[in-house]
Amino acid sequence: MLDEHGLPGFTMEAVARRAGASKATLYRHWPTSGALMVDAMDATFEPFPVPDTGHVQTDVAQLLTAFVALLEETPFPRLLAAFIDAAERDPTLATLHADLTRRRREPILVALTRAREGGQLPSHLDPELATDLLTSPLFYRRFIAHQPIPPSLVNDVVARVLGAWR
Amino acid sequence: MLDEHGLPGFTMEAVARRAGASKATLYRHWPTSGALMVDAMDATFEPFPVPDTGHVQTDVAQLLTAFVALLEETPFPRLLAAFIDAAERDPTLATLHADLTRRRREPILVALTRAREGGQLPSHLDPELATDLLTSPLFYRRFIAHQPIPPSLVNDVVARVLGAWR
Numbered sequence: 001m002l003d004e005h006g007l008p009g010f011t012m013e014a015v016a017r018r019a020g021a022s023k024a025t026l027y028r029h030w031p032t033s034g035a036l037m038v039d040a041m042d043a044t045f046e047p048f049p050v051p052d053t054g055h056v057q058t059d060v061a062q063l064l065t066a067f068v069a070l071l072e073e074t075p076f077p078r079l080l081a082a083f084i085d086a087a088e089r090d091p092t093l094a095t096l097h098a099d100l101t102r103r104r105r106e107p108i109l110v111a112l113t114r115a116r117e118g119g120q121l122p123s124h125l126d127p128e129l130a131t132d133l134l135t136s137p138l139f140y141r142r143f144i145a146h147q148p149i150p151p152s153l154v155n156d157v158v159a160r161v162l163g164a165w166r
Numbered sequence: 167m168l169d170e171h172g173l174p175g176f177t178m179e180a181v182a183r184r185a186g187a188s189k190a191t192l193y194r195h196w197p198t199s200g201a202l203m204v205d206a207m208d209a210t211f212e213p214f215p216v217p218d219t220g221h222v223q224t225d226v227a228q229l230l231t232a233f234v235a236l237l238e239e240t241p242f243p244r245l246l247a248a249f250i251d252a253a254e255r256d257p258t259l260a261t262l263h264a265d266l267t268r269r270r271r272e273p274i275l276v277a278l279t280r281a282r283e284g285g286q287l288p289s290h291l292d293p294e295l296a297t298d299l300l301t302s303p304l305f306y307r308r309f310i311a312h313q314p315i316p317p318s319l320v321n322d323v324v325a326r327v328l329g330a331w332r
Binding site: 006 | 170174243246247248251252253264292298299301303305306307309310311312313322327329
């Protein structure tokens with residue numbers, strides 16, 4: 001329902017009808033449509049395993065490329081878009097979305113921290129800021145600028161961002 | 167209505183009722199709720215004038231700081247959030263949102279291009295990619311990570327991104 005109709009069509013009644021279940025059954029599993037939304041979002045996202053090619057640029061590029069593929073398939077981006085609007089008026093959803101975002105960032109943070117400890121990246125590199133700079137252009141293109149994400153963009157972003165602390 | 171209730175509450179009927187006007191009057195000015203949404207969005211955003219302090223870092227930091235203030239006030243961010251969800255299922259809205267984004271980017275592109283021509287930035291700097299890297303972390307923090315934007319973030323982002331082409 002979120003994928004096809006966005007937030008306006010995502011009511012417990014519409015979901016129950018589509019599932020061929022009663023509203024009472026739905027409410028037994030999820031007390032609110034927000035709780036159902038969080039579980040739907042969670043089901044579309046598996047954290048990526050952290051690659052270990054020995055080259056941090058390659059590891060990070062592989063993680064970002066996998067993320068671009070996720071952004072180009074439904075239902076993940078449509079659920080994320082609905083979440084963005086819903087979180088504006090529901091602080092619980094905003095907190096849950098912040099948690100999901102933290103889990104999604106984790107593999108990149110691990111790759112950067114490992115490379116910093118191994119001397120592949122300078123010790124003054126800030127992994128959190130670098131992760132912001134690496135991932136945010138992908139969200140921005142997909143949801144704000146509505147521009148395609150060419151395959152070269154990932155390599156350009158990785159080269160510039162990891163080079164920014166040299 | 168968008169600010170208070172998001173996309174689910176943004177119907178021509180609800181807007182007419184709130185405005186104390188008839189639906190017929192509303193439809194005379196805007197053929198669809200999408201057209202009304204675009205005008206509402208447009209009304210919350212004035213392009214910033216391009217500062218010219220003689221230091222590109224300062225010019226860009228001023229533009230980003232003004233943008234952070236816009237993200238921290240309603241109604242702009244709530245309208246943007248509703249737009250993000252609506253654009254998923256309405257290609258016309260996606261195109262219009264892409265146009266608004268281009269207008270919003272323009273002052274930063276102007277500041278970067280001017281500094282590149284004046285020799286303050288290296289000639290191989292890509293102003294479009296630099297603008298993506300400068301602006302996208304702000305959207306990301308506000309709408310995806312749901313984290314505050316500390317004042318130091320703008321200066322950190324400007325220093326790292328403009329330094330990435332050295």
